[in-house]
Amino acid sequence: MDDRAKRIRTNRPGGKADTVKVDLTAVVVALSDNEPCVLTIGQTDTLPSGPLALEHRSLQSGLRAWVEEQTGHPLGYIEQLYTFADRDRAGTELEQRVISISYLALTRKEHAAAPSRSCWQSWYDYFPWEDHRAGTPPMVSDVLRPRLIEWADGADDGATRLERRRRAAIAFGFDERPWNEDLALKRYELLYEAALVEEAMRGSVLPPPVRGKSMVADHRRILATGIARLRSKIKYRPVVFELMPPAFTLLQLQRTVEALAGRLIHKSNFRRLIEQHELVEETGDTATETGGRPAKLYRFRHAVLEEGEVAGAKLPLARG
Amino acid sequence: MDDRAKRIRTNRPGGKADTVKVDLTAVVVALSDNEPCVLTIGQTDTLPSGPLALEHRSLQSGLRAWVEEQTGHPLGYIEQLYTFADRDRAGTELEQRVISISYLALTRKEHAAAPSRSCWQSWYDYFPWEDHRAGTPPMVSDVLRPRLIEWADGADDGATRLERRRRAAIAFGFDERPWNEDLALKRYELLYEAALVEEAMRGSVLPPPVRGKSMVADHRRILATGIARLRSKIKYRPVVFELMPPAFTLLQLQRTVEALAGRLIHKSNFRRLIEQHELVEETGDTATETGGRPAKLYRFRHAVLEEGEVAGAKLPLARG
DNA sequence: TCAAAAGTGTTATCCTTACACCCATGT
DNA sequence: ACATGGGTGTAAGGATAACACTTTTGA
DSSP: OOTTTOOOOOOTTBOOOBEEEEEEEEEEEEETHHHHHHETTTTTBBBBBEEOOOOSSSSSHHHHHHHHHHHHHOOEEEEEEEEEEEOOGGGSSSSOOEEEEEEEEOGGGGOOOOOSSEEEEGGGGTOOGGGTTTTTTTHIIIIIIIHHHHHHTTTSSSSHHHHHHHHHHHHOOOOTOOOOOOHHHHHHHHHHTTTGGGGTTOOOSSSSSOOOOOOTTTTTEEEEEHHHHHHHHHTTTTOOGGGSSSSSSSSHHHHHHHHTTTOBHHHHHHHHHHHTTOOOOOOEEEOOSHHHHHHHEEEEGGGGGGOOSSSOOOOOOOOO | TTSSOOOOOOBBBTOOOOOOEEEEEEEEEEETTTTEEEEEEEETTOEEEEEEEEEEEHHHHHHHHHHHHHHHHOOEEEEEEEOOOOOOGGGGGOOOOEEEEEEEHHHHHGGSSSSSSSSEEEEEOOOGGGBTTSSSSHHHIIIIIIHHHHHHHSSSHHHHHHHHHHHHHHHTTTTTTOOOGGHHHHHHHHHHHTTTTTTGGGGGGSSSOOOSSSOOOTTTHHHHHHHHHEEEEEEEEHHHHHOOOSSSSSSHHHHHHHHHSSSSHHHHHHHHHHTTTOOOEEEEEEEEEEESSSSSEEOOOOGGGGGSSOOOOOBBSSSO
């Protein structure tokens, strides 16, 4: 085949310089009906992605070009997630290495110009164990817990068995430990290591042991990275507003955060938090609601972005 | 030249697949005498780095191999920083694109096996405006402030002038704003944009307007990324201990954090914080000190790494 | 004895948490 | 009237910040 590795020359002693292909992959998130959704292409559970090409001025512009071409969706806020090299496909015999640089993008469904070959999928279709808004999903205690214990007990020595049990307990909140929504990536990696997700069993004839759709290549891992990053970021940076319409009620905002975090939030304390940090201001209008008293509409105070990085010191500084 | 770009084929409509070279670059940090130091090679202000090669099993192992070969220093803790594509050298006429994947590594000087061509440089040699342990450095108000105001006033329209002044004030704590040590990268980018650092003036005959050594290519930007990441990370993850000897006094720990943050810390509140979070335990020994009463020695409680991700919720969760 | 560093307490204040309760609208 | 969501108040507990002060060593 003509795209085998081409060893060009030795740049420095001890290592052979090598060319690789770079894939740009996007986790594009929007909200639909209180469900956090990710943009996929075709019917194949594939994230928008494409190779970095010479005509791309930068990594970001290359990514924007691919997403727009594949989905018709222009991107606003984007941030780099991670660069992977050891992908599933690395197991194949290709000598051409592929690395993928992944990005997280936040937008709104309405921004899509035209209908296209893309579709929005709730991210909980891929990670059903991550949605704790209606309490801990039954599958966590009924399926994952026993399978993970089984996996832990399959270790050779006792130390490893304990270690595995502890890791599972921390990640999934077993044994009275609290659930931590930020550990989405750790949970996926753990399930992968325990061979409980389909990706870890490619080529096997056995059915995937755990429900939850898989994705092409390592795309589910990239999505998990995006979810974890977004869940931790909403706590210290006002990024939720990228997902909101220009005007919204506080409950809509709360439902959005709940959808992302996969947990329920305390209403009045949440409102106080938002108002205390002066993240929003009233538009003056009210929403004529379905059922219930009309709610004030708010808009994001863009000024907060200019008030220096929001949160805080955490170090006990001297003098003042 | 024989390493010009080789356009292989069009993988997907709309973009030409292209091969690139991947450079792995390391910001290796250690402490020396209460100064945060970064590992450089040669006498050239260059971070350890080398091209990703086929024999490297993963990005991380490639990085470890290069650092060990170039400096004789084996790495412990490492984490990915960022992937850049638009480097200085992209301005040249090469059609072969180079992307660099950067990592942050934390170690101790003593871990170096043999003397080699590498040396440790205080990172404040490259960023003299970042060290506020002895108060705001004179250069900030005497040099940077006037030059940045000059730059702001050089903008075409009034809106941009205000915007630039505001950005400078936030980044450097002008106009009664508090200094925020985490903004190290923003500060460097601002100085670059204002053409106040040497890298922004390559090819010019003018002297660099601001003191502070520059580095090869975009290495100073990568170092700034590492500093910013480390400064924010020490606040919510116990990574400082990677830089500490097995046993240490609380003051040594404090001096280390102060060195990284570039700020002085309140002694007794710092101690309470450490003990409250149960990050350390007494070894039983005491340090026979130079000047002053002997101090208890502590060691890091590795168990905290296993107690689930340390810090906190920040979301006002419902029920509980 | 003094300087230098170790170490202990105490207080005011803020933030978080958890509850309780009232308001306005549509059916 | 009542269900549904909107919105306010408050009190307990914990964490933080700012001070003041005592203890133990070496020079």
